[in-house]
Amino acid sequence: MKASVERLENNQVSLQIEIDEATFEQGLEKAYKKVVRQVAVPGFRKGKTPRKILEARYGKEVLFEDAVEILVPEAYMQAIEENNVDPVEQPKIDVVQLEAGKPLIFKAVVTVKPEVTLGEYKGVEVEAQPAEVSDEDVQRQLETMQKRHARVSTLTEGEAQLGDTAVIDFEGFKDGVPFEGGKGENHSLELGSNSFIPGFEDGLVGVPVGEERELNLTFPEQYHATELAGQAVVFKVTIKELKRKEYSPIDDEFAKDVSDFETLDELKEDIRKNLLSAAEKASEQAKQKAVVDKVVAASQVDVPEVMVDNRADQLMEEYGQRLSYQGVSLEQFLAMTKQTERDLKAQFIPEAEKVVKQELVLEAVAKAEGMSxxxxxxxxxxxxxxxxxxxxxxxxxxxxxxxxxxxxxxxxILLDKAIKLIVDSAKEIAG
Structure with missing residues (x-):
């Protein structure tokens, strides 16, 4: 096999590959053994027709297509390996010469990984991001725990307060007529959650259990139901009961209830330790991102469109998988958001281009350092x-x-090694 390589524009390579006569003949013989099982020639049992008879009846070209399918893939793989061609897509094959008794010659045009011109990747300077935990951070975590362990009481009298969960019956009217989707019974609504349109929840604060209240409201201009957008309506609402959270004071008894610690100070120390561990991890991740971003920005590479396109397909597939975990198919999501696959894919293109460029630069770092x-x-x-x-x-x-x-x-693994090298050599400077 002979192969010549020509570098084209836009990260493309053209290989002209020649398969000698003897190898072409071997391919024709393999093709004959395949074809002879599929055709019947008068006077011969199926699969027993001699090759010369088969070629005489159907022409020598009857075996050419199968011979090409047998020989070309193997010759192409051998050619790219011997010539250090690194393709990123399937080749476009064009047969140049296909005649009995002559070499089989074909061209393969393929997009390859681009050359990367690296900038500085050792000793990159990035702003230090120290991991810190304040007393306020610890207090916020304690308050989160306090809310999580709140006791809930059901009230059948009294007035609604912000933070209460009100069980309500409601019906909406536009111009005195009930509108579709505006009615609900025994609906649980946390006041202050902003789950309903502006003014609805605030209008229930101070309303006693069992009393009906009329709320004069206006739907937002950008409301999803266009027939209601910007429209003035009246909601008739009755609070049937209230569920109110009662919070324990944050003290030693609270610490005993929510943890294995005996005192609040011990619980605070444990919270601080866990928050610091998380902050250190976040700081290291931020440093890594900053260093890698700088190295990529300092490097030059012309990213092939096909690599970006393929990665966008992959990102969209991963997004579809995440949707499926929520019980929604990609098709359902597209229908709900009134998008096409092309619309959605276009949103992934910038991220895909960034990821591909980063990987190409990191590969170049690994190559420059002789990593494996x-x-x-x-x-x-x-x-x-x-x-x-x-x-x-x-x-x-x-x-x-x-x-x-x-x-x-x-x-x-290789890219992770490249990242470790450039991050370990980076220099942190005061912000």
Whole structure:
């Protein structure tokens, strides 16, 4: 096999590949063995027609198409490997010469990974973001715990207050006529949650249980039901009962009730420790993002459109999976939001371009540093995945192999090593 490579514009490469006569003949013979099982020639049992008879009856070209399908993929793979061509899409194949007794010649045009011109990636300066926890942070966490452990009392008398959950019957009228969707019974509404249109919840504050109140309100101009947008309406509302939260004072007894600690000071110290751990993690993530963003911004790369397009497809697929966890299909979401797949995909293009460029730059860093992924590093990563899923490592490896995901996992490990290198060498400066 011979191959010549021509670099084209827009990160494309053209390979002209020549398969010699002998190899082409072997491909024709394999094609004959396939075709002969599919055709019947008078005087011969199916599958027993000699090749010469078959070619004489249908022409020598009868085997060409199958021979091309057999030979071209293997020759293409060999050519890109020998010439260090790194494609990012399937090639466009054009057969140049296809004649008996002559070499088979074809062209393959394919988009390849672009060259990356790296900027400075060691010693990058970023603003320090120290991890800090204030007394106010601890107090907010205590108040969150206080709300989470509140006791709820049901009141059948008294006046509604902000924060109460009112059980209400209501009906809305426009020009004295009930409108569709404006009626509800035994509806639970937390006053102050802004779940209803402006003025509705505020209008119930101070209203006694059992009393009907008329609320003169106006729907927002941008309301989703266009027939009600900006319209003046009247709601007749009756509070049937109130559910009111009672909060325990934040003291030693509270600490005993909500934790394994005996005193409030011990609980505060534990909260501070956990908040600091989370703050340190967030600070490290912020530093990593800042460093990587700077390295990417300092580098030059022409990202191929096909790579961005493919990544946008992947991001949209992942989004569809997240929707499915909420019981909504992608098709249902598109219908609800009145979008097409093309509309949604367009929203992922900027993120896709950013991700692809970042990966290309990190790959270039890894290459510049001579990084690779060892078998031991791959095994360790598989073991960690297995531990998270509580499955044996060999089973996880088998699953990854069957899905063709081992190379992607190795690539992820390699990029993480590149990130670690540039982050570890970064310099933090005071803001």
């Amino acid at each position: 992924v060892t078998d031991e590093e791959l095994d360790k990563e598989i073991e960690e995945i297995a531990a998270n899923y509580r499955k044996p490592a060999p089973q996880i490896r088998k699953i990854l192999e069957s899905r063709g995901q081992l190379d992607a996992l190795k690539q992820s």
